[in-house]
Amino acid sequence: MPARTLAARPGRWLWTCRAGFEAHLFEELEWAGAEPRLLGEALVESDAVSGPPPAFARAGYQVAATLTATNPEAIADAAARAVLALPGRTPWAVQAFTPDTPRGNALAPVAEALESAVSARLPAERRIEDAQRAREAGALLVSLCVAPDEVTVVGAVHAREAVSLAAGGRRRMRRAGDAPSxxxxxxxxxxxxxxxxxxxxxxxxxxxxxxxxxxxxxxxxxxxxxxxxxxxxxxxxxxxxxxxxxxxxxxxxxxxxxxxxxxxxxxxxxxxxxxxxxxxxxxxxxxxxxxxxxxxxxxxxxxxxxxxxxxxxxxxxxxxxxxxxxxxxxxxxxxxxxxx
Ligand SMILES: C[S@@+](CC[C@H](N)C(=O)[O-])C[C@H]1O[C@@H](n2cnc3c(N)ncnc32)[C@H](O)[C@@H]1O
Structure with a gap:
């Protein structure tokens, strides 16, 4: 595991997985010929995958930019610029997430604030409020991964091709009162x-x-x-x-x-x-x-x-x-x- 989170390269894909399953995800991507690189806990980068998406990926998207600024306003400005520079005029739903690890989860409030700050900087007429509606509309899911060591990865995936519609694939199902397990x-x-x-x-x-x-x-x-x-x-x-x-x-x-x-x-x-x-x-x-x-x-x-x-x-x-x-x-x- 790298000592510090590495920057994802633009044009490659960022995948997130369950903590401890990085090696399995890495191997799947290697077998698919996608030249993976481990970036940090729960984060692997690779080329695009042509076959079925990797089983151990909770979510994945194509990287537009990795931001390493520390000032939240500067990160939000740069992230919004990266989103506006995405090719085409497709609308987007914006989602931020952290790697699902103790260090990542400590950044949840930062991710939440970034999601709002980036959304507020984007033109309202191209914004879609939630991922399900983005899938129905054939729109993009813009993803912001807020990782440890001041690494923020901005990118997007077509909502219809997304492995999961939940931010970072963290689809929490509320525990129903009558469910036993x-x-x-x-x-x-x-x-x-x-x-x-x-x-x-x-x-x-x-x-x-x-x-x-x-x-x-x-x-x-x-x-x-x-x-x-x-x-x-x-x-x-x-x-x-x-x-x-x-x-x-x-x-x-x-x-x-x-x-x-x-x-x-x-x-x-x-x-x-x-x-x-x-x-x-x-x-x-x-x-x-x-x-x-x-x-x-x-x-x-x-x-x-x-x-x-x-x-x-x-x-x-x-x-x-x-x-x-x-x-x-x-x-x-x-x-x-x-x-x-
Ligand atoms: C993880 S539990 C299933 C939990 C269940 N889906 C639920 O929601 O409550 C696994 C079950 O597999 C059952 N099992 C193991 N071998 C089996 C077999 N050959 N035929 C049928 N059930 C089997 C066990 O008895 C056990 O109840």
Whole structure:
């Protein structure tokens, strides 16, 4: 790790990740031939990536300028100038974030103040208030990364191509009063990025469902859930007419009829889980897939490569996305669908 945060080079891409996962992100970018460089904790720079975005990147954008001034007014002036110099006349939504590390998080008030100061310096007619609206409008997400050691990186990404619409990919899902676990927030974050969501009347199969955080969220959306897990579900789910608990291994289970959605959060070996999900894909047992894949091993990328291959080539799952979400720890979340 560099002793001080390094300046990102204009034209390259800045990626941010979960602290401690820099080496995994670096390796992915290296394998993609994007010539990565570690800039500091939770920050990696690289050339543009032509294939799927790296799974371990929470967010990424193309660098316009790195500012090293210390005076907040001077930084805001220079950042606004850099934004105004971006090519084209596309409108923007402005977001500031810090690397998600203790030193970075201490700068959160600085980032918040910079976001307001830069927004106030930009012409109101080109400004869009939030990232979701920027995506709908085909606008840019202007990103300001406020990093330790007086490094501020200004740049932008098309909102429709952004890995995440949340600043720095830090998509905090509020803990719902009735949600039992972090697991429920993982599910909500995964669903947040999808074009379709499970809804009223949809049939969902939830593999590795216990104690029931995902099942509970799906039921509250009006779906019917087959919860497959040898372990017990929380009592409030067991009497629910829209929940059927199949108390057996997911490897032994076969659905009576195809489901709309397949969910999987099984605490089990990733390659075996991928093979199980591929079987569901091949047999057309579900239309949409959301799966959390556990990666407790040191060497994560070779496993991820095989998981991608198994799901896509052997399972026929399409539109595969693989991302370490904000709420994911030693794990990634996969989404995919089958063509009708
Ligand atoms: C992380 S927990 C799932 C949490 C759940 N998504 C929730 O929201 O409450 C992992 C679950 O995988 C289950 N599991 C492990 N091996 C399994 C298998 N072969 N078949 C079904 N479930 C399995 C475990 O019993 C455990 O309940």
């Amino acid at each position: 972090r697991a429920a927030m993982k599910l909500e974050e995964a669903l947040d990025g999808l074009a379709f969501e499970p809804g009223r009347g949809d049939v969902c199969v939830d593999l590795g469902a216990a104690p029931g955080g995902w099942t509970q969220r799906l039921v509250s959306r009006g779906a019917k859930v087959v919860a497959v897990d040898p372990a017990r579900l929380m009592p409030e789910l067991t009497g629910n007419p829209r929940v059927k608990h199949v108390q057996e291994s997911a490897f032994a289970y076969a659905p009576d009829e195809p489901a709309d959605w397949l969910f999987c959060d099984m605490a089990w070996r990733p390659l075996e889980v991928a093979q199980l999900l591929a079987k569901w894909g091949r047999r057309g047992w579900a239309q949409h897939l959301v799966a959390n894949i556990k990666l407790p091993m040191k060497d994560k990328n070779p496993i991820l490569l095989r998981v991608r291959h198994t799901l896509g080539q052997e399972g026929g799952w399409e539109g595969l996305t693989v991302r370490q979400l904000y709420h994911d720890r030693d794990e990634v979340t996969v989404t995919a669908h089958k063509m009708k």
